[in-house]
Amino acid sequence: MTRSKNKGVLMVVSGPAGVGKGTVCDAVALSCRDVFLSVSATSRKPREGEIEGVHYYFKTKEEFENMIKNKELIEYNRYVNGNYYGTPAAPIDQHLEKGESVILEIDVEGGKQIKKKRPDAVMVFVVPPSFMELERRLRGRATESEEDILARLERAKVEFELSAIYDYIVVNDTVENAAEKVKAIIAAEKCKTQRCIDEIRKNIQGGNL
């Protein structure tokens, strides 16, 4: 008798630049065998050391435009430089069907596109403990000009107000704390009645859980 399996959780993670959301997502995926990070498709050329299917799915412009036409992407965007970036649906659905969860790190605009196509997506917004701390982290990266840092800080304040459309807010005080919260959100979402009641109903009758 096969045990009925719940579908995994599709989680969107957004947050201002410099907040450390990538590190938090990596920590979650590393410590959970059944949580995976979504891999984007792009039409830009691979850089040294980038691996197909790990960093990106690399596509030609024509291939990418075909994916758009065939509705194979749950969101996409074309940058000023002409390169496409987007999220293919198929690899995500493969994980979800197996009961595995997928984390999709994306900006607020992309997050909105996804929520529209996948209303069951769980939306998480990562914030710094304070804007002062965010400024410290941005300066710590030492990759940007003063002007860029101030622009990012301004943008973070604007974006914070957009976080109201997200389901959850996680404060990234330490990576460990924030990762624990993200894991708790995935575990809790799997217990949501609308998500699990059909499967539980099957299992509870058959006694095959």
Place this chain on the structure above:
Amino acid sequence: MTRSKNKGVLMVVSGPAGVGKGTVCDAVALSCRDVFLSVSATSRKPREGEIEGVHYYFKTKEEFENMIKNKELIEYNRYVNGNYYGTPAAPIDQHLEKGESVILEIDVEGGKQIKKKRPDAVMVFVVPPSFMELERRLRGRATESEEDILARLERAKVEFELSAIYDYIVVNDTVENAAEKVKAIIAAEKCKTQRCIDEIRKNIQGGNL
């Protein structure tokens, strides 16, 4: 500078007799310093070994009826034998204000009353892995007649269908697993945007997190 504190989570836990919800709630409260079990008030006489404020708040019938009149209870019930049982609001609110969470173990009827008065209550329904397993557990208690066991099983099946009004369903396969899920639900609920955004907004501006 005082850090703004989120209010704790008020959690209602229901489930069929014999499912082990009491054991799960105890396990959660024992392993979390900031989670407390709600204590009921009753007009019945204390039994040997029962401690005021631990097992129950013992009240006279008159005191209990005054509490009803003064709206000091978030739910109450009068049993066939004439005894009142109910949940005083004040001790719960004291915990919540301190950022501590409170678990209230109660039947589906009581759960409904609470949800009405406290729409922010988080509703958790505990189910057995299967009805076969529930039957085994009920027989294992060896405190009831065959007739009682069959009646409880029937009731469990009816109650399971009522679980649809609950926010979360937790399968009690092992106490450890179920307690972990309850803890994850509390942690996740604390990150819900509507619950935390005001406090985070205060903290993020002041840099006092």
